[in-house]
Every structure is written in structure tokens, then in C-alpha cells.
Amino acid sequence: MCGVLGIYSSEPVIGKLYNGLLTLQHRGQDSAGILTFDDHFHLKKGNGLVRDIFDERHIERLKGNVGIAHTRYPTVGVGSAEDSQPFWINHPYGIAAVHNGNVMNFLDLKKELFAKSHKIINSNNDVEVILNIFAEALEKTTVRDISPENIFSAVRHVFKKVKGAYSVILHIANRGMVAFRDPFGVRPLLFGIDRRAIVPGFAFASESVSLDLLGFSEIRDVPPGSVVYIDQNRTIHEKKLQAAPFRPCIFEYIYFARPDSYLNKINVYQARVDLGKKLARQIKASGLKIDVVVPVPDSSRPAAIEIARSLKLKYREGLVKNRYIGRTFIMPGDHVRAKSIRHKLNPIADVFQGKDVLLVDDSIVRGNTSRLIIQMVRQAGAKKVYFASYSAPLTNPCVYGIDMQTKAEFVAAGSTLEEIAAKIGADRVIYLDILAMERAVKKQNPSIHAFCKACFSGKYPSGDVSENFLVQIEKEREQNMLIQRDLTFKY
Numbered sequence: 001m002c003g004v005l006g007i008y009s010s011e012p013v014i015g016k017l018y019n020g021l022l023t024l025q026h027r028g029q030d031s032a033g034i035l036t037f038d039d040h041f042h043l044k045k046g047n048g049l050v051r052d053i054f055d056e057r058h059i060e061r062l063k064g065n066v067g068i069a070h071t072r073y074p075t076v077g078v079g080s081a082e083d084s085q086p087f088w089i090n091h092p093y094g095i096a097a098v099h100n101g102n103v104m105n106f107l108d109l110k111k112e113l114f115a116k117s118h119k120i121i122n123s124n125n126d127v128e129v130i131l132n133i134f135a136e137a138l139e140k141t142t143v144r145d146i147s148p149e150n151i152f153s154a155v156r157h158v159f160k161k162v163k164g165a166y167s168v169i170l171h172i173a174n175r176g177m178v179a180f181r182d183p184f185g186v187r188p189l190l191f192g193i194d195r196r197a198i199v200p201g202f203a204f205a206s207e208s209v210s211l212d213l214l215g216f217s218e219i220r221d222v223p224p225g226s227v228v229y230i231d232q233n234r235t236i237h238e239k240k241l242q243a244a245p246f247r248p249c250i251f252e253y254i255y256f257a258r259p260d261s262y263l264n265k266i267n268v269y270q271a272r273v274d275l276g277k278k279l280a281r282q283i284k285a286s287g288l289k290i291d292v293v294v295p296v297p298d299s300s301r302p303a304a305i306e307i308a309r310s311l312k313l314k315y316r317e318g319l320v321k322n323r324y325i326g327r328t329f330i331m332p333g334d335h336v337r338a339k340s341i342r343h344k345l346n347p348i349a350d351v352f353q354g355k356d357v358l359l360v361d362d363s364i365v366r367g368n369t370s371r372l373i374i375q376m377v378r379q380a381g382a383k384k385v386y387f388a389s390y391s392a393p394l395t396n397p398c399v400y401g402i403d404m405q406t407k408a409e410f411v412a413a414g415s416t417l418e419e420i421a422a423k424i425g426a427d428r429v430i431y432l433d434i435l436a437m438e439r440a441v442k443k444q445n446p447s448i449h450a451f452c453k454a455c456f457s458g459k460y461p462s463g464d465v466s467e468n469f470l471v472q473i474e475k476e477r478e479q480n481m482l483i484q485r486d487l488t489f490k491y
Helices: 014-023 056-061 107-118 127-141 148-161 208-213 251-254 269-287 301-311 333-342 370-381 415-422 434-442 465-491
Strands: 004-010 030-036 042-047 066-070 087-089 095-102 164-172 176-181 190-195 199-206 219-222 225-229 234-242 290-295 319-321 345-347 356-361 384-389 430-433
Touching: 004 014, 004 095, 004 164, 004 176, 014 030, 014 056, 014 066, 014 199, 030 095, 042 056, 042 430, 066 095, 066 164, 087 127, 095 127, 107 127, 107 319, 127 148, 127 164, 148 176, 148 225, 148 234, 176 199, 190 208, 199 208, 208 219, 251 269, 251 434, 269 301, 269 356, 269 430, 269 434, 290 301, 301 356, 319 370, 333 370, 345 370, 356 370, 370 384, 415 430
Parallel strands: 290 356, 356 384, 384 430
Antiparallel strands: 004 066, 004 199, 030 042, 030 066, 087 095, 095 164, 164 176, 176 225, 190 199, 190 219, 225 234, 319 345
């Protein structure tokens, strides 16, 4: 999961790109990059947080009225600076790209590009493959200058070749900006227009909050299987290229996206409230005696408040979060997560002392974080600790861009509720039913018939995920984890 941003303006864009990346920092803490254009590409990228990568020198030299930017959360490779986005190539025209998602056939395409076109893909970042495939197709269809049909044909070729989930933003030097979303629409992508100036400005982003805070008032989703092309005359060309069942990722609403974002006409905050409302019914049916409801900050707060309200229970903020620690779910490796969680959260003893506590979280993935939190709460004096997840049990790898790629990582895989409770040290575990989970999220947009919920159900919308492929990515994942562990212990 990553954050992407592209701005096409009549004014210098570096300030907006930098501020926009800050609104997308939650989507990736590993690395970030910004590329601008003023007849030359200007690029700065590196490992770390946005605020640590860019200083006044970089801001000064990133000139131009058009640019793209990215925050990275690695699912392929080991997170080296060379794998940071954006990427650019000089032929044809000069094209730069960023993307959010995961290319399932990355290694096959990498080999094919070398065998057929003698092109070396030098990174472990799948956007480099998308960029080269798009560029080859564009060159073959363009006779004199780029037309909208040339763009549509090149994107259609990407859809044909590239398997997986991807939302892509490209800038073609002196020719315009292109954005497209995979046919299933798994990863979000939004389009905004700012008409306050004499010359309108345009932008694309992973979340609506970025466009909203940057002043782009006309905001809408890029439809799945569609491309939007803004040419050098600032004319918008848009076309639906491929139809497939719309399957946006449900985990965006559960955990990843900011609560103030709208994705696919669904407000993330309200989705979490509705998830809490559904979970409250299950908790009521369980007959548990609960003294206090406490959220695991931050994403679970709206659901926890709704649970307490619905059940007429006390709601308390019993876990204080250190906001200078990053999101532990997207940290590389269990040893790093375990080390970070104790510095991230600290219990308020008076909230827990002698109480039967209901802890509410968005999900339980590996179980390590949940176990450490429950230990803290018990040490603070809780009599009983019940753990509620407003999502269903996570049991299957995600192949579309979320860093949970081995079945062995899931505490719920092949386990009963009692076994899960024992593993994480809870007196009881309650999960939201998977059908109730889906109904809660699509309540705001009934036109969405179903979500991608493969990590809960094992049913992958693209239909091309074999058992052999899952074994392959599991081996790659384990190898990367060993490399990361070695690097951590070394440095």
C-alpha cells in the first residue's frame, strides 16, 4: 500500500506536492519521492519520512508547474532507496510514473522486457515494469505526435499485460498527465480540479483528503478500468477501457485510509461507525459483562465510540499513544513491531483497575501487537480483557498491495476463536461477521455490489491467483524478512 499524488498546474507545484505527501504519510513510512518538470525532470527521493527526506535545498531545485509524488510501503523488495518512486525514462518523450498497488506477474514481465526488448529493470519496484510497458506501447502507436487514442491504446496494452492491482499516475514531458486504475478498481484513485485561477489546475491522489486540503474542489473517483488524460492544452480526455466486476479493497476502510477521506463515494469515518454498530449487535448477543470500552488508537476509535453508545457502556481512552511512533502494522518485521509497540502505547491504570474491559481494534493480523496490548492492560490491573475486532478474521495473503503475504503470519488461520484468544492472551475474542462487515461498508454506496475481501475469504477478484503463486510469494516474503532482519541486527 502506497500513496500517490500528481499535480498539473500553471504555478510551481513543489509546495503542494510536499504538503500533499504529508497527508499521505500514513500510507507509507518506508520512503518517499517527488519529481517535477520544467523542460527537465527534477527528482529527489530517499528512505524515511517525508519531513526527513526533503529540505530547503531540495525544495529550491524541484522546479516546475507539474509533478508527481509518492510515499512507499514496500511489498516487493527490501526497501532500498533505489526502489523508491517516482521512476522516469527518457524515451519516448520522457515519461515519469508513480503507482499504488502490486503487480502479481512482476518477475515474469521483468524477464520478458529483457528477452524481447533488451531492457533491464534495475529495481524491485513494479512501477518500473508498468512504465516500460506503457512507453513501448505508446511508441508503437504514435506516428507524429501523441493523440488521446494513442494514450488509450497504451493503457489498454498495460491492462492486457499487467496482472494485479494498480492505480498509476504518469507525466509525459510537454505532453500531459495520464492516470489510470486497474479494471477491478482494487486500489483507490481520485481526480480533482481547481478552477479558482484563470487557468484550471488538475490533480490525482490516493485519497480525497489530499485533494481537499490542497484546494481541489471538484473531486471524484477515477472509475475502474478507466484512463484520464490531460493534454498540453489542459483538455480532459477520459475513457472506460475495460469492464470488470468493481471490487475496491475493503481493508482501506477498515484500517488504511484516513477517516476524513472519501473513497468510492464512501466516507471512511462513517464506514467505521457503521462497522462498530454491526459489531455492537454481536457483542450484545454474546452476553458478556463489560465495565468499559477502550479503543486501540487510532483507527478503531469511531467504532469503539459507537459500540459504547449502542450498548450504553462507559467509553474511555485508556491507551495513550505516542504520536511520534509510526504505524506498527506497516513496519518491516515482527521484531521491529514488537519493539515499537511498547514505546507507542501506554495504559492509564485507573481506567483498567479491577474492570472487565472490552478492547476494540480494527483487525487482528499476526496477533503480536494484540498480545502485547493485552499484557499491558492486565498489568494495569484489568480483571478480564475481551478483544473485539470490527473486521472478520484475516486468514489469507493479500496479493494486491498489503504487506501480509504468508498464511503463517495470520493468527486466525486454521484456529478456533478459543485458540486465538489463548494465543493473544484474551479472555474472549469477538470478530465481526464477514457479511455484516461488507454490508456496513457498502451502506453509503449500494451500487458497490461487493468488495475485494480476499484476505478474509480467500477469493481473489482477478481469478488468477493459484496455489503455486501463493507459495512463490511466501518464499519471496520469507527471504526478504531474513534480509531485513540481518540488516537490522547489522546496523
